[in-house]
Amino acid sequence: MRIGLIHVAQETNDFNPELTTLRDYESFGLHLGADVVDKCGGMGQVGGHLAAITESGLSVETVPIVRAHAVAGGRVDTASRRYFLDVIARGLEAAGRLDGLHLQLHGACAAEGLDDVEGEQAELCREILGPNVPILLGLDHHANVTARMVASVDAIVGHRTQPHDPFDTGLIGMRLLLRMVQEKLSPVIAMRKIPLVTHQEKFLTAHGPMKAWFDRAREMEKDPRVLQAAPFPMQPWLDVEEGGWTAVVVTDGDRALAERLADELADHAWSLRDAFLEREAIGVDEAVRMADAEPAGVVVLSDTGDTVFGGSAGDSNLLLESMLRQKIRGPVLMPMIAPKVVARLFEAGEGATVTLPVGGETASRFFSPLEVTGTVRRLGEGPVRIAGYQHGEVDMGRTAVFEVGPVTMLISELRGVAGNLPDVYRAYGIEPTDYKMAVLKTASNFQFFAPITSRVIRADTAGPGQSDVYTLPWSRLPRPIYPLETFTDRTVSRS
Ligand SMILES: [Zn+2]
Numbered sequence: 001m002r003i004g005l006i007h008v009a010q011e012t013n014d015f016n017p018e019l020t021t022l023r024d025y026e027s028f029g030l031h032l033g034a035d036v037v038d039k040c041g042g043m044g045q046v047g048g049h050l051a052a053i054t055e056s057g058l059s060v061e062t063v064p065i066v067r068a069h070a071v072a073g074g075r076v077d078t079a080s081r082r083y084f085l086d087v088i089a090r091g092l093e094a095a096g097r098l099d100g101l102h103l104q105l106h107g108a109c110a111a112e113g114l115d116d117v118e119g120e121q122a123e124l125c126r127e128i129l130g131p132n133v134p135i136l137l138g139l140d141h142h143a144n145v146t147a148r149m150v151a152s153v154d155a156i157v158g159h160r161t162q163p164h165d166p167f168d169t170g171l172i173g174m175r176l177l178l179r180m181v182q183e184k185l186s187p188v189i190a191m192r193k194i195p196l197v198t199h200q201e202k203f204l205t206a207h208g209p210m211k212a213w214f215d216r217a218r219e220m221e222k223d224p225r226v227l228q229a230a231p232f233p234m235q236p237w238l239d240v241e242e243g244g245w246t247a248v249v250v251t252d253g254d255r256a257l258a259e260r261l262a263d264e265l266a267d268h269a270w271s272l273r274d275a276f277l278e279r280e281a282i283g284v285d286e287a288v289r290m291a292d293a294e295p296a297g298v299v300v301l302s303d304t305g306d307t308v309f310g311g312s313a314g315d316s317n318l319l320l321e322s323m324l325r326q327k328i329r330g331p332v333l334m335p336m337i338a339p340k341v342v343a344r345l346f347e348a349g350e351g352a353t354v355t356l357p358v359g360g361e362t363a364s365r366f367f368s369p370l371e372v373t374g375t376v377r378r379l380g381e382g383p384v385r386i387a388g389y390q391h392g393e394v395d396m397g398r399t400a401v402f403e404v405g406p407v408t409m410l411i412s413e414l415r416g417v418a419g420n421l422p423d424v425y426r427a428y429g430i431e432p433t434d435y436k437m438a439v440l441k442t443a444s445n446f447q448f449f450a451p452i453t454s455r456v457i458r459a460d461t462a463g464p465g466q467s468d469v470y471t472l473p474w475s476r477l478p479r480p481i482y483p484l485e486t487f488t489d490r491t492v493s494r495s
Pocket of ligand 1: 140141142164
């Protein structure tokens with residue numbers, strides 16, 4: 001049995017104006033052909049794919065085509081979009097006869113002038129492979145599942161947890177694809193759009209309404225006729241024509257059952273819609289004071305509006321401004337993505353004292369530059385090795401450690417993983433446990449700092465990834481959509 005493997009993933013934030021380019025993919029490793037397995041074999045979704053083959057005991061040849069990942073960010077530029085279409089087309093044409101395709105995409109990727117990048121990619125795969133080769137599509141559960149995706153593939157699986165476990169998604173996806181090929185299953189997909197967009201606070205699947213919704217999907221999968229039940233709570237920064245949450249149910253040949261369960265899964269989310277909208281972030285000044293008053297660290301201060309893992313630009317200075325104005329004790333670790341600042345600090349050199357504006361380089365709709373004076377402690381560049389991370393190493397571009405009063409800033413050219421993993425600081429000679437607070441550019445992915453975290457405080461900051469969906473500058477979402485409009489009928493017609 002020969003199975004093609006394609007992995008291309010980026011999550012788009014429409015409120016970050018900076019386009020995502022091939023360099024953003026290259027900073028997480030862009031691998032083609034045999035390198036896909038050689039470089040990423042044990043990790044992430046590719047690792048899960050391979051583990052499913054091993055546990056099956058079947059003789060399966062993986063035909064790897066591409067593995068590319070970029071951190072969430074602005075829309076993908078046309079050059080990258082065309083590049084991946086070309087890589088996919090050439091890879092599938094050169095692959096020879098395939099018995100199936102394991103297509104691992106994100107599902108919330110938009111490009112310049114195109115809302116549904118993955119729909120285009122999935123359709124291309126179907127065109128090349130024809131109607132008879134099963135295609136299994138694995139998606140991030142923040143995906144915006146579209147009619148074009150559903151029409152182009154045979155089955156869809158989604159991440160089962162937030163924080164995500166991509167290995168698990170690769171494993172369940174490949175298990176299902178192997179069954180589809182071996183047992184000649186006839187999967188049917190039912191999809192329901194849910195007119196809902198919510199703040200980010202309730203996305204974790206371990207608690208509250210999101211746990212209830214995902215548990216319901218797992219219950220449905222106990223019926224052997226159900227191949228997959230997948231909730232897709234779209235991430236709240238994708239401003240696209242078909243945007244909104246989705247419920248997907250895949251059954252083996254039972255159309256009526258799939259349609260009924262998809263309705264049930266959608267109704268369940270809809271019934272919880274107000275619970276999904278509860279907030280827990282606190283005001284910026286209060287969050288800063290609260291963190292500074294803690295007896296010991298490391299207090300994680302989540303810069304929710306500037307979440308780089310949610311596609312923000314990473315150039316917020318709102319917490320920095322509050323810390324300096326309130327004359328906190330700290331010490332604090334804080335990342336910032338600011339190529340112009342990095343250039344100035346490299347010009348000045350290690351040991352120099354520099355006064356310059358920082359912040360608002362990219363997301364100028366949300367932030368204005370703040371003038372600060374600090375000392376350049378260290379300069380560096382090149383890939384940073386991160387133990388146990390699904391990408392192995394990450395290139396942050398040129399990076400400067402810049403001390404501004406009680407704040408140690410790690411300012412980089414590329415967004416990479418911002419300062420969301422302690423090893424990024426360690427690569428620059430900084431031990432995070434020596435600090436009272438660490439500002440994280442994520443609103444959900446606290447797992448990497450968790451072993452050294454004393455407390456998590458979410459600051460209600462503005463920015464391209466802000467939690468407040470009401471004031472984001474939406475222009476393309478179909479309306480009405482809850483809670484931007486208030487209504488009670490989930491099946492309301494939208495335009
Ligand atoms: Zn996600």
